[in-house]
Amino acid sequence: MALMSYRLPTFLVLCLLFSYVHGQPGQLALTFYQNSCPNLQTIVRSVVSQAIANETRMAASLLRLFFHDCFVQGCDASILLDDTPTFTGEKTAAPNANSVRGYEVIDAIKTQVEASCRATVSCADIVALAARDSVNLVGGPMWNVTLGRRDAKTASLSSANSDLPGPSSSLSTLISMFAAKGLSAQDMTVLSGAHTIGQSRCLLFRNRIYNDQNINTSFAALRQQTCPQSGSDSNPAPIDVQSPNSFDNAYYVDLVTKQGLFHSDQELFNGGSQDNLVTKYSTDAAAFFSDFAISMAKLGAITPLTGKKGEIRSNCRMVN
């Protein structure tokens, strides 16, 4: 009896471990393409690595592409679909237009993947892997990505306009918009650490640098130099004032020193519920890295299409 009660939990743990690695029908799995496309991860990493060597910012752009895919209809590559006379996609939505970048890199990966294993790997999985490699290649953590997402045959311009948070959002809005996707306030705060890399256009932080109170005055003055009160809307500035090309915990140091670029960033350290977590990440890069990997896995698991749902697109920009 004692032996039975010891063996049963062990058996259940082994079953759970097996299903996590190999997946159940309809679930994401680490080994999804192990036999059908064994070179997938090598191909993705090498194309992403080349793209970042050409332009460091591309790491940030590919990371954001994944976020904007997953928050709209789930991680289904809906963001990649081009508009046509008879199809309206998500690319013209306010948070995406003239803003989301990296579509050509996804195309380049897809071309190589198709050459190696035709009609097998989804664009949605390519986006998830490219985001992971982007983070890691500019100094961030590495983690395993579960796979098996399929590509949407539809897109939603209206969801792209309504479901993505904007830079003037309050803390309560940020928390509720992430909660609507099954993500906690902690997930929101740790995923916002993505702003340790990349750039923003002037029009998205102008109000903060001229009108917000909880901002370091020298930092505001620095940003005002290239972001005037009117005009020059597209002028870029690094989101992390210290090290915009390295994935590190400097974003949280920025927040603690009132140097968050967006109003929404500084909301995470403004006397509210996320202050303690921001303080912790500002001094503990290892904690930020391990929590970021966990929350990225949750972001990547938002309502994927699996099994027979959706399709494997042959061109990421159009349905088959």
Ligand code: HEM
């Ligand atoms: C918490 C709510 C968030 C808000 C309000 C927000 C807002 C923004 C805005 C306004 C920009 C600048 C866009 C432009 O200049 O056109 C931006 C850039 C960026 N965002 Fe966020 N974001 C949020 C969360 C996230 C998350 C969760 C991620 C990824 C996990 C992310 C990754 C990025 C990156 C990497 C960039 C720079 C992209 C580049 O340089 O191409 N953001 N974000």
